[in-house]
Amino acid sequence: MAEVRTVEAGLRIVGQPVVRHDARDKVQAATAYAGDWAMAGMLHAVVVRSPYPSARIRRIDMTRANGMKGVVAVLTAADVPRNTLWTDVPGQTTEVGPLRARLHVLAEGRVRHQGEPVALIAAETEEEARAASEAVDVDYEPLPGVFDPDLALASGAPLVHEGSNLLAHWRVARGDVDLAFTRAAVVVEGEYRTQFVDSSYLEPESGVAWLDSDGVITIRLSTQVIEHFRDVAEVLAVPQNRVRVIGTYLGGGFGGKEDVTVEVYLGLLVLRTGRPVKMVWTRQESLLARAKRHPYVMRYRTGASASGEILAHDIALLSDSGAYAYLSALVLLYSTVTAAGPYRVSNVRVDARVAYTNNPPTSAMRGFGAMQMVFAYESQMDRVGRALGLDPVRVRQLNALRRGDILPVGQVIETHVALPELAARAWAGLGERPVPRAAHVRVGRGLACNFQPYGRIVWLHDWSSAWVGFEMDGSLVVRCGAPDVGGGQASSLCQIAAEVLGVDLDRVSIHISDSALTPLAGTTTASRQLYMSGNAVLKASRELREQIVAVAAPMLATDAAAVRLEAGIALAPDGHTLPLADILRQCARVGVSRSHLGVYHAPAGEPVDFEKGQGKVFPDYTFGAHAVDAEVDTETGVVRVLKHVAAHDVGRAINPQSVAGQIQGGAVQGLGYGLMEEVVLEDGINMTTSFASYLIPSAAEAPDVEAVVVESGEGLGPFGARGIGEPPIGPPAAALANAIEDATGARVSTLPITAERVARALGLVPP
Amino acid sequence: MIVGFTLNGRPREIDVPPSQTLLRTLRDTLGVFDAKEGCSEGVCGACTVLLDGRPVSSCLVLTPTARGRRVLTVRGLERAGDLHPLQTAFVEHGAVQCGFCTPGMVLTALAFLEQRPRPDREEIRAALAGNLCRCTGYAKILDAVEAYVSGRRADG
Numbered sequence: 001m002a003e004v005r006t007v008e009a010g011l012r013i014v015g016q017p018v019v020r021h022d023a024r025d026k027v028q029a030a031t032a033y034a035g036d037w038a039m040a041g042m043l044h045a046v047v048v049r050s051p052y053p054s055a056r057i058r059r060i061d062m063t064r065a066n067g068m069k070g071v072v073a074v075l076t077a078a079d080v081p082r083n084t085l086w087t088d089v090p091g092q093t094t095e096v097g098p099l100r101a102r103l104h105v106l107a108e109g110r111v112r113h114q115g116e117p118v119a120l121i122a123a124e125t126e127e128e129a130r131a132a133s134e135a136v137d138v139d140y141e142p143l144p145g146v147f148d149p150d151l152a153l154a155s156g157a158p159l160v161h162e163g164s165n166l167l168a169h170w171r172v173a174r175g176d177v178d179l180a181f182t183r184a185a186v187v188v189e190g191e192y193r194t195q196f197v198d199s200s201y202l203e204p205e206s207g208v209a210w211l212d213s214d215g216v217i218t219i220r221l222s223t224q225v226i227e228h229f230r231d232v233a234e235v236l237a238v239p240q241n242r243v244r245v246i247g248t249y250l251g252g253g254f255g256g257k258e259d260v261t262v263e264v265y266l267g268l269l270v271l272r273t274g275r276p277v278k279m280v281w282t283r284q285e286s287l288l289a290r291a292k293r294h295p296y297v298m299r300y301r302t303g304a305s306a307s308g309e310i311l312a313h314d315i316a317l318l319s320d321s322g323a324y325a326y327l328s329a330l331v332l333l334y335s336t337v338t339a340a341g342p343y344r345v346s347n348v349r350v351d352a353r354v355a356y357t358n359n360p361p362t363s364a365m366r367g368f369g370a371m372q373m374v375f376a377y378e379s380q381m382d383r384v385g386r387a388l389g390l391d392p393v394r395v396r397q398l399n400a401l402r403r404g405d406i407l408p409v410g411q412v413i414e415t416h417v418a419l420p421e422l423a424a425r426a427w428a429g430l431g432e433r434p435v436p437r438a439a440h441v442r443v444g445r446g447l448a449c450n451f452q453p454y455g456r457i458v459w460l461h462d463w464s465s466a467w468v469g470f471e472m473d474g475s476l477v478v479r480c481g482a483p484d485v486g487g488g489q490a491s492s493l494c495q496i497a498a499e500v501l502g503v504d505l506d507r508v509s510i511h512i513s514d515s516a517l518t519p520l521a522g523t524t525t526a527s528r529q530l531y532m533s534g535n536a537v538l539k540a541s542r543e544l545r546e547q548i549v550a551v552a553a554p555m556l557a558t559d560a561a562a563v564r565l566e567a568g569i570a571l572a573p574d575g576h577t578l579p580l581a582d583i584l585r586q587c588a589r590v591g592v593s594r595s596h597l598g599v600y601h602a603p604a605g606e607p608v609d610f611e612k613g614q615g616k617v618f619p620d621y622t623f624g625a626h627a628v629d630a631e632v633d634t635e636t637g638v639v640r641v642l643k644h645v646a647a648h649d650v651g652r653a654i655n656p657q658s659v660a661g662q663i664q665g666g667a668v669q670g671l672g673y674g675l676m677e678e679v680v681l682e683d684g685i686n687m688t689t690s691f692a693s694y695l696i697p698s699a700a701e702a703p704d705v706e707a708v709v710v711e712s713g714e715g716l717g718p719f720g721a722r723g724i725g726e727p728p729i730g731p732p733a734a735a736l737a738n739a740i741e742d743a744t745g746a747r748v749s750t751l752p753i754t755a756e757r758v759a760r761a762l763g764l765v766p767p
Numbered sequence: 768m769i770v771g772f773t774l775n776g777r778p779r780e781i782d783v784p785p786s787q788t789l790l791r792t793l794r795d796t797l798g799v800f801d802a803k804e805g806c807s808e809g810v811c812g813a814c815t816v817l818l819d820g821r822p823v824s825s826c827l828v829l830t831p832t833a834r835g836r837r838v839l840t841v842r843g844l845e846r847a848g849d850l851h852p853l854q855t856a857f858v859e860h861g862a863v864q865c866g867f868c869t870p871g872m873v874l875t876a877l878a879f880l881e882q883r884p885r886p887d888r889e890e891i892r893a894a895l896a897g898n899l900c901r902c903t904g905y906a907k908i909l910d911a912v913e914a915y916v917s918g919r920r921a922d923g
Contacts, residue, residue, distance in 0.1 A: 027866070
């Protein structure tokens, strides 16, 4: 037997800033992204899209396109076996009724937004496919459209779909709002407007599909949701077990790859041609056609007592779904639940509506309806504090939710809320107040807090599964259907398995994101993957550990409870050790399984009536506080962020380096949202379809965000972790607006906070 | 037209349309996917390669321009199976998330450090402003480049 090894107490791998296996691959371009794939005989496909935001299709003539060199297939709606994609949206309000979000794969007689797919082309080369796409003759009759949700809900507005332009309507009523306002010492009213923005991951939508040798249509693509294999099967009218989706490591997702992208088109073209087909959207196409973040108009009336206690919120929200429902109703639900912010407020009224328009569709994007609210409620909180002479930290600490408090929708907060500590640490992290560098420059500092759900709505009965197994040599394999969007999802799962089963990280390999070969884990969305699949891997690993340890104990002449597994060795208290490989051989001899499938079910519940306000909506929330120092040029209105400290309670940092990366990256996306990003539409026509016109932060615009990682251990994820994918994008825009008011006395209530808007707020140019 | 250049030290000769971009030639003709296509309009920097040691957006360079020149992708940085120390710094400092910008980012940084071996953080920031990253917020990328610079300094 081997010598006794010295082992450290506590965790060896979880909680360490370990190097991610995928980083090593990516830095040498060894990772094969969805577009980095080619096959013999592969066709290239493009989508023909509508140039009009609202039009009738009188006729589509494919004669010219079909006759062009290299063209193999041209498809329109008539060629699609089942041309409708359906998404159930549970828990709708009674006014609109249960919603099945509906979308045509290819337009049928009518287009409702610019960029709507009308036809598909597959050709021998990409150039030939593009040339043929110009030769599809579509006879459009332009129709009146509606491009503003307010106008869309007015009587007589052009209808985007039959019935009504109202897509969803949620209401919350808690306490006696009107009475509470009569008791308020200060009432603050504000109207806040946010814009359409784009995910702008660096990797555009892309994939390759083929008919595999087993007759299964296999689609290898960049997706956050491999479960869309079912949608592909429904559209193709083939059994669901005849479609396989292999999800690649993504070149970014941010929600933009949650709805279907290229997979249905690829499936259709493989079905039609029998040949491998590749589709890669251009950046211009991605900016034109991919769903955007919802713009909001948020009207807030907030009453507070003289001591700064928030007594009441009266909130009206209106959002723009664009031409199709996608996930708009659920996005609005997130807004409704979080509209009062991470604060204890007894009297809250929320009236939230989302309308169809002929703008580009809006859907999931990092923060999912909760992040827009932060701009409104944190502007309001700041103004309340200012009106009462309370400093920004104090007014938030005074009102912060605590364990046991009840949200306006009736959900009880069951875990620790670190908000007071987060606010104090973010604020203190700014240090000395910076000195303006010139007479015309003013500096100010701003704070904004937020909370963001992680995990899916409890009445969706979320679950994840993962398989963990040993090879005979003691190396470990994890199989889990979770897509890795770049946040280190796969690597964190490896850490958890390695920790529990006592193997070194370089002895773990993981297979992810394959609908045929990995246990399904659900979507990499909603900040849920570490929480859900982390728990599934933890469960599988713990149960596998029990199986292994039961065999090891007699070999080590000790009790199972006394066996430790570390660094590929089993140890007994008396110092005896055994290599794992010896134990695994013994498992094979006595017929004990060396693998385990773990299934994790999240806490579940039934849909709640918000107006009656009693029930749980989300499993739990992640809290955060960001503080910024900003300088404002009072001659030009140009704003520059000088310092940014971002604090979040992540429960437990499985990989502190990945956690800091999520916080820094999310914060800079939030600054882009706050300062510069905007999809500009003119009557439904997108004016920002290139990276030269749709501007995202470069290194030159991004401050070095300092991440403050607080670990309360209170999360529902593995080892007490909370989701951290989405939360950091929430606070920056509000923190900036608050810093600008601190610097200049002027408030900007419309995003993005461009120099022009600041100049207007400063009175430098007429409003 | 026949165009010859060296790719990561290896001579290559290919028949391409004169209007083909170097990015298309690498990815479609040669099956070399090291340079990524992020925007095809020279804004994002994901397709950056080094042409005779200078960073170029390969989506804007026509392949005939590369005739007789040296094209380097991030795979050409490896020495005897080891990562280039700058690549190692990226990995160790968490500068890689989705990784789509990483090959271009590494090459731009290396070319910059050839010109200016001892830059401060703000100079690095300015040098990398033409390579967009949507995941990291840039701080860890700057950390990685700084760490590489100071490591090199320590080595003499």
